Amino acid sequence: xxxxxxxxxxxxxxxxxxxxxxxxxxxxxxxxxxxxxxxxxxxxxxxxxxxxxxxxxxxxxxxxxxxxxxxxxxxxxxxxxxxxxxxxxxxxxxxxxxxxxxxxxxxxxxxxxxxxxxxxxxxxxxxxxxxxxxxxxxxxxxxxxxxxxxxxxxxxxxxxxxxxxxxxxxxxxxxxxxxxxxxxxxxxxxxxxxxxxxxxxxxxxxxxxxxxxxxxxxxxxxxxxxxxxxxxxxxxxxxxxxxxxxxxxxxxxxxxxxxxxxxxxxxxxxxxxxxxxxxxxxxxxxxxxxxxxxxxxxxxxxxxxxxxxxxxxx
Amino acid sequence: xxxxxxxxxxxxxxxxxxxxxxxxxxxxxxxxxxxxxxxxxxxxxxxxxxxxxxxxxxxxxxxxxxxxxxxxxxxxxxxxxxxxxxxxxxxxxxxxxxxxxxxxxxxxxxxxxxxxxxxxxxxxxxxxxxxxxxxxxxxxxxxxxxxxxxxxxxxxxxxxxxxxxxxxxxxxxxxxxxxxxxxxxxxxxxxxxxxxxxxxxxxxxxxxxxxxxxxxxxxxxxxxxxxxxxxxxxxxxxxxxxxxxxxxxxxxxxxxxxxxxxxxxxxxxxxxxxxxxxxxxxxxxxxxxxxxxxxxxxxxxxxxxxxxxxxxxxxxxxxxxxxxxxxxxxxxxxxxxxxxxxxxxxxxxxxxxxxxxxxxxxxxxxxxxxxxxxxxxxxxxxxxxxxxxxxxxxxxxxxx
Numbered sequence: 273x274x275x276x277x278x279x280x281x282x283x284x285x286x287x288x289x290x291x292x293x294x295x296x297x298x299x300x301x302x303x304x305x306x307x308x309x310x311x312x313x314x315x316x317x318x319x320x321x322x323x324x325x326x327x328x329x330x331x332x333x334x335x336x337x338x339x340x341x342x343x344x345x346x347x348x349x350x351x352x353x354x355x356x357x358x359x360x361x362x363x364x365x366x367x368x369x370x371x372x373x374x375x376x377x378x379x380x381x382x383x384x385x386x387x388x389x390x391x392x393x394x395x396x397x398x399x400x401x402x403x404x405x406x407x408x409x410x411x412x413x414x415x416x417x418x419x420x421x422x423x424x425x426x427x428x429x430x431x432x433x434x435x436x437x438x439x440x441x442x443x444x445x446x447x448x449x450x451x452x453x454x455x456x457x458x459x460x461x462x463x464x465x466x467x468x469x470x471x472x473x474x475x476x477x478x479x480x481x482x483x484x485x486x487x488x489x490x491x492x493x494x495x496x497x498x499x500x501x502x503x504x505x506x507x508x509x510x511x512x513x514x515x516x517x518x519x520x521x522x523x524x525x526x527x528x529x530x531x532x533x534x535x536x537x538x539x540x541x542x543x544x545x546x547x548x549x550x551x552x553x554x555x556x557x558x559x560x561x562x563x564x565x566x567x568x569x570x571x572x573x574x575x576x577x578x579x580x581x582x583x584x585x586x
Numbered sequence: 587x588x589x590x591x592x593x594x595x596x597x598x599x600x601x602x603x604x605x606x607x608x609x610x611x612x613x614x615x616x617x618x619x620x621x622x623x624x625x626x627x628x629x630x631x632x633x634x635x636x637x638x639x640x641x642x643x644x645x646x647x648x649x650x651x652x653x654x655x656x657x658x659x660x661x662x663x664x665x666x667x668x669x670x671x672x673x674x675x676x677x678x679x680x681x682x683x684x685x686x687x688x689x690x691x692x693x694x695x696x697x698x699x700x701x702x703x704x705x706x707x708x709x710x711x712x713x714x715x716x717x718x719x720x721x722x723x724x725x726x727x728x729x730x731x732x733x734x735x736x737x738x739x740x741x742x743x744x745x746x747x748x749x750x751x752x753x754x755x756x757x758x759x760x761x762x763x764x765x766x767x768x769x770x771x772x773x774x775x776x777x778x779x780x781x782x783x784x785x786x787x788x789x790x791x792x793x794x795x796x797x798x799x800x801x802x803x804x805x806x807x808x809x810x811x812x813x814x815x816x817x818x819x820x821x822x823x824x825x826x827x828x829x830x831x832x833x834x835x836x837x838x839x840x841x842x843x844x845x846x847x848x849x850x851x852x853x854x855x856x857x858x859x860x861x862x863x864x865x866x867x868x869x870x871x872x873x874x875x876x877x878x879x880x881x882x883x884x885x886x887x888x889x890x891x892x893x894x895x896x897x898x899x900x901x902x903x904x905x906x907x908x909x910x911x912x913x914x915x916x917x918x919x920x921x922x923x924x925x926x927x928x929x930x931x932x933x934x935x936x937x938x939x940x941x942x943x944x945x946x947x948x949x950x951x952x953x954x955x956x957x958x959x960x961x962x963x964x965x966x967x968x969x970x971x972x973x974x975x976x977x978x979x980x981x982x983x984x985x986x
Contacts, residue, residue, distance in 0.1 A: 315925050322929025329934055329981055337985040 274317045274347045275302035277354060370578045372571035380569075392569040394556025395443035395471040414553050414566040423545055425487040425494050426465045433462040433580050436561035438554055440471040441479050441501050442510060446558040449570035450502040453560060456576045466498060469549050471557045478512055478533060480542050485532035486524060497522055588878050593966050596620070596870075600966055607937040607971045612753050612914055612944075612962030614803050615784060617867070621806060624866040625859040636858055637832070637849075647858050654865030655848070658813055661868045662798065663789040669821065671814040671848040672856055676780040677704040679799025679814030680747065682851060683776055684708040686824040691717030693744035696736070696773075699725050699952070700754045703945045705747055705778040718744075728905040731759040733767070740768055746775045751782035754946045755904025756887075756914025756962070758782060765794055774820070780804055784964070785883065785912055787876045796820055802860065807867035811860040814851070821847040828853040879965045883913035886963045886972050890915050893976040897983055903958060916944070918958035919986070927959045927982060935978045937971075 278299035286293035295316075302316040321343055328336035339346060364374035364383065372391035374383035380392040416436060437453050439446030457464040468480045479501060487494040500518070501509050508514055519526045532538055552559070560567045562579040577583075594600040596618045599608075608616060628650070634643035636651045652667070659667040673679045685708075689695070695709050699722050713720045721739055726732045729752075740746065746768045751758040761777055768775045776797035779788055784805035790798055797820065802811030816824070826833060826844060830853045835843045844850045887908040894900045894917055903916040918924055928941035940960045943950040950957065961975065 318923055318925040319929055322926050323933055325926070325982075325985065326930045326933030329930065329985060333981065333985055340985050 274320055274343070275299050275306065277347060277351055278316060278320055279303050280354065370575060370583060371567075372569070372575045378566070378568040391571050391575075393445050394558070394569045395440060395445055396556050397469065397471045397554060414555070414559060414568065416552060416561050416564055416566075419552055420548055421465050421467070423541065423548075424465050424467045425483070425498070426463065427492065427495065428457070428461050428463045431461055431463040433460050433563055434465070434561070435462045435576075435580070436465045436467065437558065438467045438469050438549060438552070438560070439502075439558040440469050441476045442470075442472045442506055443557050445556075445570045446471075447502050447506070449558045449560065450499075452570075452573040452576060454499065455573065456580060460580055462580065467545065467549055469546065469554065469557055475510055477542070478515065479509065481533040481538045482515065482519070482529060484538055484542050484545075485529050489528065489532065490524060493522065493524070497524075588874070588882055588965055590882075590966065590968055594968075597966060598622070604936070607935065607967075607974060609937060609939045609961045609963060609967065609971075609975065611784075611964040611967075612756075612781060612804070612960060613940050614809065615806050615964055616966065617808065617863075618806055618870050620870055621808065621863045621866045625808060625863040628859040628862050633859075635855065650862050650865070651856070651858060654861050654868075657865050657868050661872065662783075662813075662815060663791050664815060665791065666818055668847050669790075669815055669818050671816070671821070671851045672861055673799070673812040673814050674810050674857070675801040675803070675812040676778060676799045677708075677812075679812055680705055680776070680778065681708050682814055682827040683747070683797055683799070683816075683824075684712050686827045686851075687745070688823075688825070689716050689718050689744070692719060694719045694721055694742060696721050696723055696739055696743050696746045696748070698723050698731065698748050698752075698759065700729065700752050700946055700949045701747075701749055702753055702778065702780070703947065704780070705749055706948060709747065723748075729755050729903065730757055730905055730910065731764070733760065733763060736764060737767055740771045740773055743768075743771070743773050746773055747778065748775070749778040749781065750788075751779075751785065751912060752904075752946075753781045753914070753944055754949060755916050756781075756911035757904055758786070758910075758912065761793055761795065765796075769794065784871065785876070785879060790815060802864040802867060805867055806870055807864035808857075808860040810857055811864045813864075816847075818847060821851075824851075826850050826853075830854055832856075874965065880912065882965050883963050884909050886967060886969065887911060887913060887915055889969065889972050890961060890963075890976065894979075900983075913963045914960060915962075916958050916960040918955055921956075922986060924957050924959040926986070927979075930982050931975070931978055934981075935974060937975055937978060939975075 276299075279296060282292045282296035282299055286296040298316045298319075305311065321340070325336050325340055328339060364385075367376050368374045368383060368385045371377045371379075372386065373379050373381075374385060375381040378392065380389055383389070386392075421436065435453060435457055437450070439450060456462065468476070468483055470476045470480060483494065483498065486497050500522070509518065516526050516530070519529055554568070556568055558568075558570060560571075560576065562576060565579055567575065567579065594605075597616050598619055599605060599616055628647070632643040632646045634641065634647050636644065636647040638644065655667040655670045655672075659670050664670060671679075671682070673682065689712060695712070695718050697706060697709060697720065709718070709720050712718050721743070723736050723739055724732060725735075746764065748759060748761075748764060750761050765775045774796040776799070777793070777795050779798050779800040781804065782788060783800040788798070796817055798815040800813055802813070803809040829842075829844075832855070833845060833850050833853045835845050837843070891902060891908040894902060894915065899919050900917050901919070903918070904911050904914075908915070924941045928939050931937040931939060940962070942957050944958070944960055963972070
């Protein structure tokens with residue numbers, strides 16, 4: 273068993289060091305002989321055991337004695353741990369590729385490939401609305417089941433793939449994910465529904481009302497407006513003073529839009545949308561549903577692509 | 587008395603503060619600086635051919651090689667330098683003999699029961715190839731040579747090839763008696779002196795041995811050098827072993843005329859640097875006293891043996907008396923792989939010992955012993971080194 277462990281470890285180390293390459297070769301010879309039902313005669317096992325014991329003997333004779341006596345069992349334990357950790361690493365690598373996190377979809381535990389947890393950062397919607405950052409994943413099931421999305425802006429209706437973006441104009445992570453989703457939708461001509469969720473409170477209400485009114489009055493012109501809001505400095509777009517200027521920039525009827533924004537029906541409609549979104553049990557923005565599968569946090573583009581291409585096997 | 591501190595300064599590897607404790611002398615001795623320097627001088631100053639080129643460098647090599655041959659002849663008290671044949675090692679010498687001696691099918695060859703593979707395999711092969719009968723002389727229970735068994739078996743034999751000193755346990759066989767008994771029975775004797783040449787005075791005329799082979803690397807000389815000695819008349823009767831350049835006086839497209847001994851056995855260009863180094867090794871050994879070397883080795887052996895005996899599970903191969911084992915202490919612990927000992931000793935204290943079956947597989951198989959660890963000391967080893975060995979050995983034994 274020590275030979276097999278040695279082969280794997282020294283094989284990897286041998287990529288960088290000639291001396292380890294020689295040990296890897298010895299280990300390979302030993303493994304090859306064992307699998308061809310011949311005794312390992314390279315002395316590799318004893319060499320490794322001797323090296324380990326010689327380091328332990330002066331520090332802790334007791335440990336050295338235990339290692340010597342139970343070497344085979346320890347080798348097995350290390351082998352099992354090694355196989356386990358290898359499987360774990362492969363699983364982590366797979367998860368990172370398809371979900372953007374080593375720990376699985378929307379899991380925010382530590383991931384060596386994403387040590388800062390950037391792919392899982394969200395703007396929390398569960399009460400602490402003022403902070404952005406890593407939050408623990410809610411146990412609630414985030415779902416679009418029985419959610420009425422008919423009042424939200426939508427395009428490419430009838431496409432086989434559906435992407436639902438729930439984000440907030442004021443949230444950095446929504447702003448980060450937005451361009452990738454636009455790219456994905458454009459590439460796949462996916463049925464796309466945008467839902468604004470005021471994760472940081474009322475500060476974005478006016479923009480939400482504006483969005484509602486623009487989609488209602490001007491239809492597809494909404495999408496350019498929406499993209500502009502996500503691409504422009506948020507301090508500028510959130511300042512009510514700039515709203516008219518922005519509306520003028522897109523040649524919208526400023527007066528009509530302002531009236532719509534101020535109308536109680538608009539507020540009621542937007543509030544209804546938020547109530548509907550709350551039924552999804554989202555716990556942060558952005559939350560992106562790709563064919564019903566929820567991705568919470570700004571994932572790398574490949575994650576969205578894998579999801580829509582059905583590259584996710586498990 | 588040997589001045590060990592002064593001697594150690596002659597060996598670069600031992601002059602260092604972190605010098606290894608080298609206890610693998612039965613495999614290979616260390617080389618004094620004079621040997622290495624002589625070889626370097628050859629390569630730096632006159633790296634030419636011997637015996638064929640007329641230029642000054644060629645002359646110098648020829649002279650040096652001749653000097654070495656004479657030195658070695660004198661070292662073993664041979665009648666003539668013509669009896670000294672340069673080989674690569676003992677193994678080559680024995681192969682030369684086995685392949686050149688006019689053995690016939692049914693000829694009986696005797697060897698002891700603890701021969702090094704070098705003095706066993708050539709005869710086993712000759713058994714297959716030429717149909718000789720190979721007989722093993724059983725030793726005594728303590729691994730010493732059994733002269734009575736020999737006396738019985740030598741009758742009707744053709745040849746005896748026997749190790750002078752065993753690399754297994756350091757026991758020196760009673761060569762003079764063996765040769766005398768063999769000769770009385772009209773049997774020729776070859777001595778494998780690989781293990782003895784560096785530790786005791788060998789006088790081929792006094793022993794009256796017919797053939798003798800040894801290696802340079804165990805006697806302070808370079809690796810890849812060896813000597814095959816034979817009485818001149820016997821050498822002349824041997825067929826050439828390897829032929830080609832340097833073995834012939836002249837050739838035509840149809841025939842060749844061999845040179846006389848020793849050249850007829852020295853085919854191809856020789857290892858001149860090695861031979862010159864071997865000459866220096868002989869000079870170095872010549873200035874020491876074999877009696878003092880032997881006393882020093884036995885002193886170290888006695889100490890190590892006594893300390894090892896304190897551990898009942900440690901079994902020493904060979905006779906109890908360390909005096910009979912020269913500089914070798916070969917031991918094992920039942921059901922324990924002794925490679926582990928050697929590796930740990932090396933890793934934890936830089937002590938180099940040999941582990942395994944020491945090229946005497948046949949003996950280990952017959953005794954059903956897996957392997958052993960062998961400590962072999964030489965004149966440059968110190969009592970302090972022996973104490974460090976025992977101290978570390980004790981630590982290892984506690985965890986095994």
